[in-house]
Amino acid sequence: MLNLSQNGCSVWVASSTEGLLTPTAVALGKFDGVHLGHHRVIQPVLHAGDRLSVAAQGLVPVQESNDNQQLTADEGQLTNKERTYSTVVTFHPHPQEFFTGQPRALLTPLDEKVQQLRSLGVEQLVLLPFDKELSALSPEDFVEKILVQQLQCQRISVGHDFCFGKQRRGTARDLQLLAAKYDIPVTIVPLQTYTDSAPTQEIPISTSLIRHSLESGDIKNANLLLGRPYSLIGVVVQGQQLGRTIGFPTANIQLPQDKFLPRKGVYAVRVSILSKTSDETVPQPQNLGVMNIGDRPTVNGTCSSVEVHLFDWSNDLYGKKLAVQLVEFLRPEEKFPSLEALKTQIQLDCTVARKLLSVD
Ligand SMILES: Cc1cc2nc3c(=O)[nH]c(=O)nc-3n(C[C@H](O)[C@H](O)[C@H](O)COP(=O)(O)O)c2cc1C
Ligand SMILES: Nc1ncnc2c1ncn2[C@@H]1O[C@H](COP(=O)(O)OP(=O)(O)O)[C@@H](O)[C@H]1O
Numbered sequence: 638m639l640n641l642s643q644n645g646c647s648v649w650v651a652s653s654t655e656g657l658l659t660p661t662a663v664a665l666g667k668f669d670g671v672h673l674g675h676h677r678v679i680q681p682v683l684h685a686g687d688r689l690s691v692a693a694q695g696l697v698p699v700q701e702s703n704d705n706q707q708l709t710a711d712e713g714q715l716t717n718k719e720r721t722y723s724t725v726v727t728f729h730p731h732p733q734e735f736f737t738g739q740p741r742a743l744l745t746p747l748d749e750k751v752q753q754l755r756s757l758g759v760e761q762l763v764l765l766p767f768d769k770e771l772s773a774l775s776p777e778d779f780v781e782k783i784l785v786q787q788l789q790c791q792r793i794s795v796g797h798d799f800c801f802g803k804q805r806r807g808t809a810r811d812l813q814l815l816a817a818k819y820d821i822p823v824t825i826v827p828l829q830t831y832t833d834s835a836p837t838q839e840i841p842i843s844t845s846l847i848r849h850s851l852e853s854g855d856i857k858n859a860n861l862l863l864g865r866p867y868s869l870i871g872v873v874v875q876g877q878q879l880g881r882t883i884g885f886p887t888a889n890i891q892l893p894q895d896k897f898l899p900r901k902g903v904y905a906v907r908v909s910i911l912s913k914t915s916d917e918t919v920p921q922p923q924n925l926g927v928m929n930i931g932d933r934p935t936v937n938g939t940c941s942s943v944e945v946h947l948f949d950w951s952n953d954l955y956g957k958k959l960a961v962q963l964v965e966f967l968r969p970e971e972k973f974p975s976l977e978a979l980k981t982q983i984q985l986d987c988t989v990a991r992k993l994l995s996v997d
Pocket of ligand 2: 873874875876877878879880881882885886887888889945946947948949950951952953954955
């Protein structure tokens with residue numbers, strides 16, 4: 638179990654079903670990316686318990702709503718017993734990883750997911766170990782054993798396409814019917830869509846659509862669906878020390894192994910310099926720069942790297958934690974005939990990126 642906290646705000650991360658903060662108001666799902674559609678699923682459980690229990694005392698009328706309503710009653714009148722913890726319940730490892738045996742790259746590896754959930758106001762993240770036993774639970778047993786007995790669930794929210802239980806047999810509607818036996822209300826949140834321009838059509842926001850956008854270098858679209866810039870967060874490690882010799886020192890960033898990487902190539906980016914151990918989500922003063930993701934064929938690179946050159950910066954960054962926000966894909970990586978030719982191209986990349994970032 639982990640309690641990740643900063644600035645007095647924290648998310649309690651329970652890796653098993655022991656040590657839970659109960660009772661809970663639960664949003665259920667995989668939530669990879671914590672995108673705009675996920676926000677809508679999580680919203681109904683934020684302070685839901687407070688609202689329900691205050692309402693039960695006749696202090697305010699109950700209003701079923703997905704938007705972020707403020708309580709008008711005095712929250713101080715709530716006792717600990719009546720309080721529920723806004724909780725996201727997800728599966729670990731990702732069910733697809735369990736079934737295929739292949740590691741799955743994630744838009745939001747655990748640390749980043751925790752940060753994003755915290756910024757939404759979630760108090761607890763429960764990682765249900767996705768194993769043979771859990772995957773074999775019937776929908777009925779999942780509700781009774783996990784949601785009712787272990788999580789002491791008072792309220793549930795799921796997306797319209799949520800499936801659960803053995804062979805994904807249970808639907809969101811089944812969950813609603815099963816939970817009703819225990820008087821647990823279930824909000825089924827309709828799929829959130831966005832309007833694509835050509836041809837104009839409503840497209841559901843999804844993790845796979847965001848992955849697809851990132852794979853094709855369509856960063857604007859990925860950022861639109863995420864509701865924030867896609868970010869690469871990691872600590873600066875040593876590279877080959879060649880960058881400084883061509884006038885473009887680059888901070889080489891070590892990412893979590895399971896981080897999903899966008900298309901290889903060069904990007905215009907904004908960079909926050911965080912302290913090494915920080916999990917902060919509060920925006921920092923930002924530096925602008927260019928980033929390369931790739932194998933560096935010009936210098937016979939042997940492995941993939943992610944490296945950032947910051948504009949107007951000349952200090953040491955080794956050991957610092959950087960959060961690199963992707964703004965736009967500029968070009969694919971190329972093998973240049975010489976370091977001089979690479980240098981000329983990077984100069985050009987910087988000019989394009991500066992222009993782009995100044996108007997963005
Ligand atoms: C904006 C930018 C664009 C780059 N483009 C390429 C490229 O097209 N081909 C390539 O082989 N390396 C490219 N690189 C990577 C350089 O080869 C690398 O930064 C250089 O070898 C220094 O590496 P080091 O940090 O390990 O010393 C690029 C780097 C930056 C910052
Ligand atoms: N403008 C800058 N952008 C990125 N890193 C910089 C910059 N100025 C200085 N540095 C420092 O220089 C290091 C990169 O220099 P470089 O020669 O490319 O070495 P390495 O191969 O170890 O990355 C960075 O890790 C950082 O500590």
